[in-house]
Amino acid sequence: MCNDYGFELDMDSSMTVTSIVLYANEGGGGFSQYAGSLPGGLAFTDTYPVVVGKLGQPLELVGGSGATEVSARYSAPPYELSVTFTTWYKSAEYLARATVHMIAIGLTQ
Known part of the structure; x- marks a missing residue:
């Protein structure tokens, strides 16, 4: 983790x-x-509507049941992008105000 720089690297068992x-x-x-x-x-x-304007509709919107934050998932093999927002609810009202909380870029499985 590089807390002071605002990012973390996730590694598999082979580093x-x-x-x-x-x-x-x-x-x-x-x-x-x-x-x-x-x-x-x-x-x-950026709010969720702004992100959709820049990246298009996500493949899926996950979380948001009140227990986890909402994430929009995009795929451009071999990469996957997940944009997580500052809301725990998927309703249009909450998403309109929710801003980007974190962005994860990874390799597709």
């Missing part, structure tokens, strides 16, 4: 990087905000 997670300001999680460029021209201030 190969399998995903990179970029964080918005994570005061409670111990991460500073990632200061580099984000994929797809995204910004941490």
